[in-house]
Amino acid sequence: MSIQSWNFHGLGTPWTFQFLKNLVSLNKPSIIFLVETLSKKDKVGKVKKAIGFEGMFVVDCQGQGGGIALLWKNKDEVLLQSYSINHVDVVVSLQGWNQFRLTGLYGEPNRAKRKSIWDLIRHLHSQIQLPWCLLGDMNNVLCQSDKRGGCLYPNWLIRGFQDVLDECDLQDMELHGYLFTFERGYGTHKWIKIRLDRALVSKSWSECYKDAKLSNLKTSTSDHIPILLEPNTICIPLSRHNLKFENAWLREPVCRQIVQTSWNREYNASFQVKIKTCLEEVSAWGSEFTGNFKQRISRLRKSLTVLKVLEMRRRFIDIRKLQKT
Structure with a gap:
């Protein structure tokens, strides 16, 4: 089982849709949380069908922005609890796994309204008895080292976010790989890198899934990089068998x-x-x-995905340059 989260800024380009399909093919997540779909339910439904998922819950975009969606592989494994324009809260019951609460969260982009998200987290915490995991684009950092470039992040936002985690006894999971999940002004003197996407878990959740791992998937067609949460990363050794001559x-x-x-x-x-x-x-x-053909094929596919994304970015930059001229 794994859970994938990505702020992908809509389905407006064919390479974004293809990139999402590639991510699903490579990582085989059981659940996907999408932020800023910029779409209505019918368009997200086409995505669900294309990646072979059965379950879906969509909060439509508001005007030209927003929109969130939770998609899951098997329709009977997720039960909706509550939702808003900023969150989808469900109970996850996968066979062979401990039942837990999952909240896909989209932090308020408007800093003046950030307190409403903190109050939402507090409210959810008061209702939740199961092991709990919040995953998504929090639109907030926990310390100044979560950001490089540009002005310092406002301390009142950092303190407010930290206070919520302390009050709700939530742990910020370590991110493996590249430390930042959002970039703007790539390759220029205005290059800004921030860690906005993260997973927050309760103590009971971390005790259930002691070997859980949160990874940065490194490449993206959006300015946000997808993250992948693997609750259990222990490798089960295969039984020994006699090697046959090929x-x-x-x-x-x-x-x-x-x-x-x-x-x-x-x-x-x-x-x-x-x-x-x-x-x-x-x-x-x-x-x-x-031996290990599957692993070798997987590595090659990932390399191919990276090359495709780089080529898409190059084309996009070339188009932008032509438009400016």
């Missing part, structure tokens, strides 16, 4: 060389010993050569 190895010159070298090295050994030694060395090479 006919494809016969086409590899290295395989022939390994057999020849192994056989000649055991010149005075018995036939059985030669076979055993040769098999061990070919098996070790073969395991490295053809």
Whole structure:
């Protein structure tokens, strides 16, 4: 199970839609929280269908901005509790996992209205008995080191956000990978980097999922970078099995060389010993050569996704330059 969150600034471009499909294909999340959809329910429904999800709850955009959506893989695993233009609160009941409360949160962009979000968190906290996780674009930082470039972040906003976390006994999860989730003015003297997207969890949630990991997915077609929450990242070892000889190895010159070298090295050994030694060395090479295909394919797909995003950005910048001229 994993949960993905992304402020993707709408479905206005085909590469944003394709990038989202690629993220789902690579990370296979059970739940996705989308912020600033800039869309109505019917358009988000097309996204749900395209990625093969069954469940969806959408809060339509207001005018030209906003809009949030929660999508989940299997329709019977999520139960809606409450919602507003800034949040979707659900109970998650996945088979084999501890039941917990999940709140997808979109922090108020208007700083003058930020207190309303803090009061919303307090209100939700007073109602929640289950282990609790808040995930999304908080539109706030917890310390000055969460921001680089531009003016200092207002201290009253930092203190207000910190007070909410203290009152509600919420922990800010460590973000693995790139430290920032929002960028503006990339490559210029006005380049600003901020960590706005995060996961906040209750003590009971962190005790249920002690090995949980929050990762920055590094690339994006938006100015926000997607984040991925994996409640349990323990790898379960596969059972051992005998390696079978693959006919494809016969086409590899290295395989022939390994057999020849192994056989000649055991010149005075018995036939059985030669076979055993040769098999061990070919098996070790073969395991490295053809093993972990899924992992290798996954790495290549991720690299391809990064290249696609970089190419999209380059094209977008070129278009902007042409428009200015």
